[in-house]
Amino acid sequence: MSAEMHKKIRVILADDHPVVRDGLAAMVNQQPDMEVVAEAGDGDTAITLFEERKPDVMVLDLRMPKRDGLAVVQRVMEINPKARLLVMTTYDGDEDIFQCLSHGAKGYILKDAPRQEILSAIRAVSEDRPYTSSTVAAKALQRMAKPSLTERELDVLELVAQGRSNKDIARRLSITEGTAKTHVKSILTKLDAISRTEAVAVAHKRGLIRL
Amino acid sequence: MSAEMHKKIRVILADDHPVVRDGLAAMVNQQPDMEVVAEAGDGDTAITLFEERKPDVMVLDLRMPKRDGLAVVQRVMEINPKARLLVMTTYDGDEDIFQCLSHGAKGYILKDAPRQEILSAIRAVSEDRPYTSSTVAAKALQRMAKPSLTERELDVLELVAQGRSNKDIARRLSITEGTAKTHVKSILTKLDAISRTEAVAVAHKRGLIRL
DNA sequence: TTCCGCCTCTCTCTATCGGGAGAGGTTCGC
DNA sequence: GCGAACCTCTCCCGATAGAGAGAGGCGGAA
Numbered sequence: 299m300s301a302e303m304h305k306k307i308r309v310i311l312a313d314d315h316p317v318v319r320d321g322l323a324a325m326v327n328q329q330p331d332m333e334v335v336a337e338a339g340d341g342d343t344a345i346t347l348f349e350e351r352k353p354d355v356m357v358l359d360l361r362m363p364k365r366d367g368l369a370v371v372q373r374v375m376e377i378n379p380k381a382r383l384l385v386m387t388t389y390d391g392d393e394d395i396f397q398c399l400s401h402g403a404k405g406y407i408l409k410d411a412p413r414q415e416i417l418s419a420i421r422a423v424s425e426d427r428p429y430t431s432s433t434v435a436a437k438a439l440q441r442m443a444k445p446s447l448t449e450r451e452l453d454v455l456e457l458v459a460q461g462r463s464n465k466d467i468a469r470r471l472s473i474t475e476g477t478a479k480t481h482v483k484s485i486l487t488k489l490d491a492i493s494r495t496e497a498v499a500v501a502h503k504r505g506l507i508r509l
Numbered sequence: 510m511s512a513e514m515h516k517k518i519r520v521i522l523a524d525d526h527p528v529v530r531d532g533l534a535a536m537v538n539q540q541p542d543m544e545v546v547a548e549a550g551d552g553d554t555a556i557t558l559f560e561e562r563k564p565d566v567m568v569l570d571l572r573m574p575k576r577d578g579l580a581v582v583q584r585v586m587e588i589n590p591k592a593r594l595l596v597m598t599t600y601d602g603d604e605d606i607f608q609c610l611s612h613g614a615k616g617y618i619l620k621d622a623p624r625q626e627i628l629s630a631i632r633a634v635s636e637d638r639p640y641t642s643s644t645v646a647a648k649a650l651q652r653m654a655k656p657s658l659t660e661r662e663l664d665v666l667e668l669v670a671q672g673r674s675n676k677d678i679a680r681r682l683s684i685t686e687g688t689a690k691t692h693v694k695s696i697l698t699k700l701d702a703i704s705r706t707e708a709v710a711v712a713h714k715r716g717l718i719r720l
Numbered sequence: 721t722t723c724c725g726c727c728t729c730t731c732t733c734t735a736t737c738g739g740g741a742g743a744g745g746t747t748c749g750c
Numbered sequence: 751g752c753g754a755a756c757c758t759c760t761c762c763c764g765a766t767a768g769a770g771a772g773a774g775g776c777g778g779a780a
Contacts (some may be wrong), residue, residue, distance in 0.1 A: 315599075315620045317627065321532025381685020388526075409526045416528065427778090448756065463736070477758050483738065494737080495706045496672020502720070509714070659726060674766070688728055694768065704736090705767080 307332035307424040310351060312344035312370065313359040313386075319408070322357065325413055332420065341365025345373050348381070354424040355450040358403075360387035360394055361508075368397055384423045386416070390434065391505020393439035399438055405429035406438075445488045447506065454481040459498045459507050518543035518635040522557035522563060523581065524570040524597075529620070533568060536624055543631065552576025557582050559592070565635045569614075571598035571605055572719075579608055586613040595634045597627070600646065602716020603652035608648055616640035617649075655700045658717065665692040670709045670718050 309326055311319050311334055323334045335349050338344035340363040348356055356374070360367035367385055374381045384405040385398045395406050404423040404509035407416060408431070415431070430438070446456065458465045468478040482494060489504075491497035501507045520537050522530050522545055548563050549555035551574040559567055561623035564599070567585070570691045571578035578596055585592045595616040596609045606617050615634040617629060633640035641649070658666065668678045679689040693705060700715075705719070712718045 313546045316622075316624050317529055317531075317536070317620060318526075320535055320624070321528040321530070325528070371719050401542070409528060411527075412530070413527050438638045448780065458706065459710060461702060461704050463704065465736085473757085474759060476760060479738075480669040480758080483740095486738075490670060492738085493672050493674065495709060497667065498706060498709065499670060499672045661727065675768095676766085684727085685729060686729060690768075691728080694770095697768075703768090 306330075307355060307420065308335045308351070308353045309420060309424075310336045310338065310344070310347055310353040310442050312338040312341070312347075312356060312362065312367075313363045314339050315359075316351050318359070322416075325417065326420070329417060332417075332424075339363075340366070341370045344370050345377075348358075348374055349377060355382050355384055355420055357386050357420065360385060360389055360398075368394070368401065370400045371398055371497065373425040375386065380426075382423045384419055384429070386419075389392065391503060392437045392444070393505035395434055395438045396441040399430070408434070412482045438482055441504075443493055446490060447485065451485050451488070452506070454478060455485055455501055456507060457498070458482060458485070458494050459501065484495060513670060517541075518631065519546045519549045519562070520631060521549065521558055521564040521567040522546065522634075523549040523552070523557070523558075523567060523578075525535065525550050526570075530568070531548060533627075536628065537631070539639045540628060542624075543581045546637040550574075552578070552581045555581050556588075559585055562621075563709060566593050566595055566631055568595045568597050568631065571600055571609075573637065579605070579612065582612045582614050591633045591637075593637060595630055595640070597630075600716055601648065602714060603648050603655070604646055604716040606649045610641070616644050618642065619645070637652055652715075658699055662692055662696050662699070663717070665689060666696055666708070666712055667718060669693060669696070669705050670712065 309332055313319050319337050323337065324468060326332050326334050329421045335353055336347045338347050340429050342364045344356065344358065346366070350474055358367045358370055369386065371385065373381060380401070383403045384407065384408050385403045387394070388409045388410060391407055398406055399401065403430060404426065406421045407429065419429040426466060426476050453471060454467055462470070465475050468475040486492070486494070486497055489497045489500045491500050511631045522531070522533050526531050528697070532547050534548065535547050537543050538615070546564055548557050553575045555567065555569065569578045569581055578598065582594055584595065585594060590613070594614045595618065596614045597618050597620060597622045601619055609617055616630050616639060617636065618640065630640040652683045660684055664682060665678055668681060673681070675689045675693060676686050679686040682689065697705070697708055699705070700708045700711045702711050
């Protein structure tokens with residue numbers, strides 16, 4: 299504990315891969331101005347730990363068991379609108395970036411980023427400064443120009459992505475085949491796709507659907 | 510250098526995420542019986558480093574720039590059939606597992622595995638003992654019962670997954686639409702799918718296609 | 721050589737898909 | 751109260767997809 303040290307940045311890590319947590323923890327704890335105060339392997343414990351430890355920053359993976367990163371962002375911002383969250387993930391789809399940032403995450407960074415960039419991001423977010431690399435920011439802006447799908451359309455899209463026919467989709471959603479077609483047509487228009495299969499490809503690339 | 514130490518297990522890490530390499534390196538170097546002798550961020554340097562350093566084990570990620578994990582497995586086994594490779598990845602699709610193991614990887618482990626399991630796997634593979642968790646092994650066995658797609662079918666499947674029509678696929682592959690249909694039909698049969706969109710979903714789950 | 725798997729092509733036929741154009745009902749916010 | 755967006759339903763119609771049944775050529779393996 300040196301004299302010039304004021305207070306370390308207190309960090310919580312939330313990622314379901316022990317290896318990634320170890321890597322981040324090692325990086326962070328090596329810095330004189332920051333320390334890891336807790337680690338979570340799933341979304342629920344991330345939320346609990348955030349409330350208990352009130353860290354300066356929480357680093358969040360998007361894909362996690364129990365509750366995914368986006369859900370954690372929503373819940374935590376609800377509990378504490380001043381929370382400083384840095385999303386760190388491998389997914390660079392428009393939708394993920396857009397959703398996280400518009401729900402209040404202060405930063406979004408990709409896992410293949412170099413060590414220095416990750417540390418810079420943590421520092422920035424801890425001071426309540428937004429951090430987003432130019433490529434990520436560009437995607438968020440792109441996304442803003444695109445039409446959003448409605449909830450129902452997302453329901454339909456999911457079934458389309460599973461390879462269901464319009465008739466099948468209609469049965470599962472308790473609507474007529476005609477209505478299912480209407481939704482699919484609207485999805486095709488919004489995603490600028492010619493066929494349902496292309497729509498699935500586009501939706502996948504944008505991060506509108508998982509798996 | 511203590512007296513009871515004979516020789517440490519020399520490990521190379523190949524993963525495009527600096528964070529993951531750090532995490533693994535920290536774990537490995539903390540063990541008295543192993544050490545990291547090199548790290549690679551892409552497939553090409555993984556191969557080069559393997560030849561130069563001749564490690565006891567190389568831990569390989571599947572998704573890497575320049576050359577993916579499977580390609581590295583193939584090339585390294587070609588250079589040195591006695592190579593001991595441990596594939597470590599987030600993908601648990603039949604196809605990835607099957608391909609890696611049948612091309613000679615000694616182990617396959619998922620990134621969300623606990624620390625101890627990862628270390629056990631590295632030790633096992635370093636001694637030329639195969640390591641595969643029961644769930645992973647089960648998938649490899651499942652895959653063996655399934656028909657393989659031919660090269661041409663994989664070409665077609667990729668285009669189908671992009672949302673191309675039969676006509677479009679035919680044009681791109683310089684075949685007639687009828688032939689494209691024949692391939693698609695055969696793909697549907699082999700993947701046990703009713704529609705092309707379902708085929709894409711199945712192929713994706715199995716790891717037959719990326720993105 | 722003979723067989724077999726793969727790739728190619730052809731034909732027919734039906735179901736499904738996707739474009740186009742409405743229209744009635746709801747629940748919002750203004 | 752009045753749009754506006756959303757969900758629902760309805761028609762028509764041409765294009766595409768998928769099932770079924772062959773068949774020829776070409777390569778490698780037995």
